[in-house]
Structure formats: C-alpha cells, structure tokens
Amino acid sequence: MFMQKIQAKFYSLKTRLINKFIRLSPWCYDIYYRYFTSWQQGSIKxxxxxxxxxxxxxxxxxxxxxxxxxxxxxxxxxxxxxxxxxxxxxxxxxxxxxxxxxxxxxxxxxxxxxxxxxxxxxxxxxxxxxxxxxxxxxxxxxxxxxxxxxxxxxxxxxxxxxxxxxxxxxxxxxxxxxxxxxxxxxxxxxxxxxxxxxxxxxxxxxxxxxxxxxxxxxxxxxxxxxxxxxxxxxxxxxxxxxxxxxxxxxxxxxxxxxxTLEKWQQRKDIPLTQEQKQRLYGYLEQRKVVGNAGIVPLYSTMTEDQKQLSLKYGIDLTKDIVVLFTNVIWDSSVVLEDTIFSNIFEWITTVINFYIKNQDTQLIIRIHPAEIKISPQQQTRDKVQDFIQSKFPTLPSNIIVISPQDDASPYTLMNLAKIGLVYTSTTGLEMALKEKPVIVCSNTHYANTEFVYTPLNTKEFLIFLSQNLQLRNQQLIYAERYAYMLYFEYMIPYSNWINQKNANYKFKTAISEMNLLRQAEL
Missing domain, CATH: 3.40.50 (Rossmann fold)
Structure with missing residues (x-):
C-alpha cells in the first residue's frame, strides 16, 4: 500500500510537470503531437x-x-x-x-x-x-x-x-x-x-x-x-x-x-470449417501465454501446475469444484448491467452463503487481477477481497479466495472446475469452450445464449447451483461458433493501419484498404 501511494504521487507529479511545461511552451504541443500521432495525407484508404x-x-x-x-x-x-x-x-x-x-x-x-x-x-x-x-x-x-x-x-x-x-x-x-x-x-x-x-x-x-x-x-x-x-x-x-x-x-x-445478438442469430446455425476451428483453438492457446490475454497484460508469470496450485491453496481435488471469476466493478462492461442481483457484491454474497451450507463442494473465488495490476490511478477502491473479509471474517475450508496478487492461472482453475460462475467476465465463454457448464448472472454479451445457463431470478440461480449441470455437445458447438464470430468476425483489427507501440500511435503510410465500417457491416 505504501509503495502504491509513492507510485501514485510520483506519477501525478511527473504528469503535472510535463503538462505545465507544455502549456508554457506552445511549440511543444507540435512536438508532442508529432511524436504520438504522425499523420500523412491520404495514407489511410x-x-x-x-x-x-x-x-x-x-x-x-x-x-x-x-x-x-x-x-x-x-x-x-x-x-x-x-x-x-x-x-x-x-x-x-x-x-x-x-x-x-x-x-x-x-x-x-x-x-x-x-x-x-x-x-x-x-x-x-x-x-x-x-x-x-x-x-x-x-x-x-x-x-x-x-x-x-x-x-x-x-x-x-x-x-x-x-x-x-x-x-x-x-x-x-x-x-x-x-x-x-x-x-x-x-x-x-x-x-x-x-x-x-x-x-x-x-x-x-x-x-x-x-x-x-x-x-x-x-x-x-x-x-x-x-x-x-x-x-x-x-x-x-x-x-x-x-x-x-x-x-x-x-x-x-x-x-x-x-x-452481438443480431449477428449471433444470423451466425449460430452455420457450422465452422475445420480451418476455422483450428484458428479458434490456436488463438485460445495463445491467450494462455503470459501477456497475450487481452488489452492489458495482467500476469508476469502464471502458476499452471494443478498439483502445485492444490497444495498452495488447499484445494480438495476429491470434491466437485465450482470456480467463480469476479470483475473490476467500475468497468463499463459491468456498470448498469445488473439483472437478478443489485450488484456484483450481492451475487458473491449469495454464492458464499450457498456453499457455506453445502460444504461437500469446493468453491474457489478468483479475484480479478486488474483490481491491483494496473496503474495506481485506476485501481478499484471497492476491492472484492476486502468485501469478503469484512462480510465473512471466517470462511469454511471448502471456500477458497485467490487474491488478485496471486499468479494462479485462470486456465488451470477452469480445468479443475466442474461449474463456472461469472458476472460479465469473458472467462465464462472460455469455460464453455472447455466443455464446462457456466452460469451467467448479468447482462453480458453472451448471456441468454444457447451454451450458458442464464437464470431469470435468484430462485432459479440457487436451483442451478444445486443441480448437476452438464454442457451438452450441441452447447459446445454453439460456444465454438459464438467464440469464432466474436473474435474473428465481430471484432475488427486496426493493427494493419495504425502502428501501436507502448503509448504511441502512428498511422502507417502504405495501406491499400481499411474498410473498418464495411467489415463491421455498418
């Protein structure tokens, strides 16, 4: 905590000094502009x-x-x-x-x-x-x-x-x-x-x-x-x-x-080719590599060995395992997307209370690493671990909380799980691709699709928790089609026309075609 405060103060001081210098020297705007965004007329087609x-x-x-x-x-x-x-x-x-x-x-x-x-x-x-x-x-x-x-x-x-x-x-x-x-x-x-x-x-x-x-x-x-x-x-x-x-x-x-609903309705009944499946699972393998998971790299290392993880956290491999993945609560993908729960904390409370009463099942709560593994200015002030500790000072041995600092691989946890619980996390989609039944409790983009369980109310949610849910083969097929649509048809790459390196963005000068809006079918 002390080091985080020092980092935040240093970052703030550095930013203020740079900004003050630029305000005092108008020509510095042009230097800054040229450094971060070089534009050549007619370069983007x-x-x-x-x-x-x-x-x-x-x-x-x-x-x-x-x-x-x-x-x-x-x-x-x-x-x-x-x-x-x-x-x-x-x-x-x-x-x-x-x-x-x-x-x-x-x-x-x-x-x-x-x-x-x-x-x-x-x-x-x-x-x-x-x-x-x-x-x-x-x-x-x-x-x-x-x-x-x-x-x-x-x-x-x-x-x-x-x-x-x-x-x-x-x-x-x-x-x-x-x-x-x-x-x-x-x-x-x-x-x-x-x-x-x-x-x-x-x-x-x-x-x-x-x-x-x-x-x-x-x-x-x-x-x-x-x-x-x-x-x-x-x-x-x-x-x-x-x-x-x-x-x-x-x-x-x-x-x-x-x-994605409209595009999914058009896409869901079209089978994937073998080449498309290979491309999808090749990409999913790349996500397991440290630093490749998404926009912000969150892991410098990951502990992937199941035995090592079970010893470190006291996971009982003889029990059925349910894994819950949290979100950063202020992210725009979470805010205003509540459905059957008033917020993510009510959802977590309901799940913990259920497994306090059902200790024959192991519950693992994996707190999102972005709670702390981003810049000090962006770190959440509503930390899930703090909430759990204040709400449940003592937890039974069947409930394990993995802190955001820990390097436990989410993919190893997915493999251990019998059921996955998510709010808006994309890990729910990845778990379905691992043939795991997933219960979604918010208005995330893949809620209410054929390959996840989306309860209509808290009563149905508790029923789902008590059932022996399975992911049928047809659900896996739908999950594959949805994931391919999302990653390779819905998301439009811009790396072929904007060069991004660290915080710098430069337009490339020899691009034959961009067609972002056409590719997005707009």
Missing part, C-alpha cells in the same frame, strides 16, 4: 459507410471529447476518409467547456477552476488533428458562447442517472461515502447539462444524418444517444475489443456490452 447509410445523407457528426490517443486517432481517420468520399463531416470537441469528463480520475476533478491539467492536451490535439486532416471542427465552448442556451429551457432529463456510469468509473467505486464524492457527481451533472445545452441547440439548427461516437455509456455519449433516439438520427458507437488491437461497432446501441 477505404473507410466508408454501408450504402444503405449513405443514401439521402450527407452530414456525419463525430462526437469526441476526451484525450484517449487511440480513440482520437480512430475518429480522425474516420473523419478524413468519410470526407474524401463526399460526406460532410463535423467533429465536435468539448474545448474546456465542462468541468469534469471521463478522461479524469477522482482527485483531479474537483478543482475550483473548470480547467484540469489534461484539458490543454485534449482541446489542442483535437483542433490540430482536424486542421491537419482538413475536416470541420466545432468547439462546444465557443458554440455556447455564440449561442447561449438557458438551462431552464431544456426538457427534463434525469442527469444523475445519465452520469451514473461515468461517476462510478471516475470514483472506481459503487459506494460513495465522502462529501467530495457527491461533489463529483454534482460536477458531472453540471457538465452533462452543458453538453445537453449544446446538443439541444445544435441538433435543432443543423441537419445531422449520422452520428459516430465512442462506447455509448459514458455520460456525454449516453446523452447524445438520447437525442439521437428522440430525433430519429441513426448512429454508430464503437469501442476497443477484448481481442488485442481490435474495434467493435454497434448500430443504434451502446457498443458495451457488445450487442
């Missing part, structure tokens, strides 16, 4: 909307308001290529109009001034990119200065509900306690109202035929989605995929959780 989108439409609004490099790169590429194909493209940026956005972290957002140390980065870079690629740019701040809109003239909206996902993410907690945390919510509500003022006026006075946005669940985009639905404006949302260096897209929905 082939991005276009599906013909059904282009018909009778000419104005695309790309809504971006945060300093996340890969998303800035993606959105500027979208803007340029759509414009070269005859679309009237407008990029909208905050430009320091709001006090709080999703790019900040708790502790950076409550300053008396509306500007924070990242606002200068964000506003300058977006303007510079639009200037370089030659697309229209609108500053929300400047627009509202020219077109003042009174807040009391806006229709009623539940701003507190709209900002909930962003609030939880910024706090890294679902249990606010301090006055400052409620002040953060108030700041988010004010920011949401500012965005609402802009959208209300702009969409009333300008023809917009299509909208492109990130994610769809953060407060600004959630508000924009409401406006789009009210005005029947179609939109695309996108996000990074779980497959490394990929994007996912959604039409008229939030991109998280992945809205």
């Amino acid at each position: 082939g991005i276009y909307l599906h013909p059904s989108w282009k018909k009778n439409a000419n104005h695309v609004l790309i809504f971006t308001q945060r300093y996340w490099l890969i998303h800035t790169a993606v959105e500027s590429a979208f803007a340029k290529e759509l414009q070269t194909q005859g679309w009237n493209v407008t990029v909208v940026g905050c430009d320091q109009a709001i006090r709080t956005c999703d790019n900040m972290m708790y502790g950076q957002t409550l300053e008396t001034k509306p500007l924070t140390h990242q606002c200068s980065y964000c506003s300058y870079l977006l303007k510079k990119l639009c200037q370089r690629v030659g697309v229209n740019y609108i500053s929300i701040r400047e627009y509202l200065e020219r077109n003042p809109v009174q807040s009391d003239s806006l229709p009623y909206r539940d701003y507190e509900k709209i900002v909930w996902c962003s609030w939880v993410r910024l706090l890294r907690s679902q249990h606010p306690q301090e006055q400052e945390e409620f002040a953060l919510r108030h700041s988010l509500v004010e920011s949401c109202q500012t965005i609402d003022r802009f959208l209300t006026h702009y969409l009333e006075h300008n023809k917009v035929d299509q909208v492109i946005m990130l994610n769809g669940k953060f407060f600004a985009e959630q508000l924009l989605r409401e406006h789009c639905h009210e005005k029947d404006i179609p939109y695309i949302s996108y996000e990074k995929g779980t497959f490394k260096e990929t994007l996912v897209f959604a039409k008229n929905k939030a991109a998280i959780p992945y809205p």
Whole structure:
C-alpha cells in the first residue's frame, strides 16, 4: 500500500510537470503531437459507410471529447476518409467547456477552476488533428458562447442517472461515502447539462444524418444517444475489443456490452470449417501465454501446475469444484448491467452463503487481477477481497479466495472446475469452450445464449447451483461458433493501419484498404 501511494504521487507529479511545461511552451504541443500521432495525407484508404447509410445523407457528426490517443486517432481517420468520399463531416470537441469528463480520475476533478491539467492536451490535439486532416471542427465552448442556451429551457432529463456510469468509473467505486464524492457527481451533472445545452441547440439548427461516437455509456455519449433516439438520427458507437488491437461497432446501441445478438442469430446455425476451428483453438492457446490475454497484460508469470496450485491453496481435488471469476466493478462492461442481483457484491454474497451450507463442494473465488495490476490511478477502491473479509471474517475450508496478487492461472482453475460462475467476465465463454457448464448472472454479451445457463431470478440461480449441470455437445458447438464470430468476425483489427507501440500511435503510410465500417457491416 505504501509503495502504491509513492507510485501514485510520483506519477501525478511527473504528469503535472510535463503538462505545465507544455502549456508554457506552445511549440511543444507540435512536438508532442508529432511524436504520438504522425499523420500523412491520404495514407489511410477505404473507410466508408454501408450504402444503405449513405443514401439521402450527407452530414456525419463525430462526437469526441476526451484525450484517449487511440480513440482520437480512430475518429480522425474516420473523419478524413468519410470526407474524401463526399460526406460532410463535423467533429465536435468539448474545448474546456465542462468541468469534469471521463478522461479524469477522482482527485483531479474537483478543482475550483473548470480547467484540469489534461484539458490543454485534449482541446489542442483535437483542433490540430482536424486542421491537419482538413475536416470541420466545432468547439462546444465557443458554440455556447455564440449561442447561449438557458438551462431552464431544456426538457427534463434525469442527469444523475445519465452520469451514473461515468461517476462510478471516475470514483472506481459503487459506494460513495465522502462529501467530495457527491461533489463529483454534482460536477458531472453540471457538465452533462452543458453538453445537453449544446446538443439541444445544435441538433435543432443543423441537419445531422449520422452520428459516430465512442462506447455509448459514458455520460456525454449516453446523452447524445438520447437525442439521437428522440430525433430519429441513426448512429454508430464503437469501442476497443477484448481481442488485442481490435474495434467493435454497434448500430443504434451502446457498443458495451457488445450487442452481438443480431449477428449471433444470423451466425449460430452455420457450422465452422475445420480451418476455422483450428484458428479458434490456436488463438485460445495463445491467450494462455503470459501477456497475450487481452488489452492489458495482467500476469508476469502464471502458476499452471494443478498439483502445485492444490497444495498452495488447499484445494480438495476429491470434491466437485465450482470456480467463480469476479470483475473490476467500475468497468463499463459491468456498470448498469445488473439483472437478478443489485450488484456484483450481492451475487458473491449469495454464492458464499450457498456453499457455506453445502460444504461437500469446493468453491474457489478468483479475484480479478486488474483490481491491483494496473496503474495506481485506476485501481478499484471497492476491492472484492476486502468485501469478503469484512462480510465473512471466517470462511469454511471448502471456500477458497485467490487474491488478485496471486499468479494462479485462470486456465488451470477452469480445468479443475466442474461449474463456472461469472458476472460479465469473458472467462465464462472460455469455460464453455472447455466443455464446462457456466452460469451467467448479468447482462453480458453472451448471456441468454444457447451454451450458458442464464437464470431469470435468484430462485432459479440457487436451483442451478444445486443441480448437476452438464454442457451438452450441441452447447459446445454453439460456444465454438459464438467464440469464432466474436473474435474473428465481430471484432475488427486496426493493427494493419495504425502502428501501436507502448503509448504511441502512428498511422502507417502504405495501406491499400481499411474498410473498418464495411467489415463491421455498418
């Protein structure tokens, strides 16, 4: 804990010094811009909307308001290529109009001034990119200065509900306690109202035929989605995929959780070829290699030997084993996706209470390593292990909690399990591919599919826990088809046109075709 605090303070000091230097030296923006995002005119080819989108439409609004490099790169590429194909493209940026956005972290957002140390980065870079690629740019701040809109003239909206996902993410907690945390919510509500003022006026006075946005669940985009639905404006949302260096897209929905249902209904009855199966299982083998599992590498080493794990944690291999995989509670894939439980902690409590009464079965709770194995600023404040220890000071020997620091391989635990329990974790899909029955208790993208058990209520969940569930052969076939669809058809790679190295993103200069939106069938 002490070292984490030291790391956080060092990181914060380093960031403030760099930002102060860049603000004092305008020419440094250009150096920073050139270092992180080199753009060559005409280097990216082939991005276009599906013909059904282009018909009778000419104005695309790309809504971006945060300093996340890969998303800035993606959105500027979208803007340029759509414009070269005859679309009237407008990029909208905050430009320091709001006090709080999703790019900040708790502790950076409550300053008396509306500007924070990242606002200068964000506003300058977006303007510079639009200037370089030659697309229209609108500053929300400047627009509202020219077109003042009174807040009391806006229709009623539940701003507190709209900002909930962003609030939880910024706090890294679902249990606010301090006055400052409620002040953060108030700041988010004010920011949401500012965005609402802009959208209300702009969409009333300008023809917009299509909208492109990130994610769809953060407060600004959630508000924009409401406006789009009210005005029947179609939109695309996108996000990074779980497959490394990929994007996912959604039409008229939030991109998280992945809205795969429509594509799955089209795909589920089409058998996989032998080559497709080999590709799928080859990829799954790669995920077992340290550092290859997803966007953020979480394991430097992994203990994979079953005997070694059983000795280390006291696992009784003579008993049936149930493995529960947790999530990071502030991730946008978790927030607002509760179904039969009010939150992930109620789910964990229910499971533990069940196996306290049924000690003939071994329960292993694998806490998500991302609770601690990410930057200090992003570490969750609602730690599952702390919750379990406070709620259950003493656990029976049949219940084992594996902490996020431990290097126990999740794949070895999957092999040991007879049943898997997940909330939104992708491990549920991987367990089904290992012929394990899986119970899903949230609105994750593969909930309610043919290869998992999705209880309708807590009573049915307890019934599932008490039954001898099996994964039938047809369920395995469905799991294989879904996984192939998700990894190789639904997630669109961008590594062939953007070179990513550490925190640097550079556009490649000799790309014949990109076709991201066409590949996404939008």
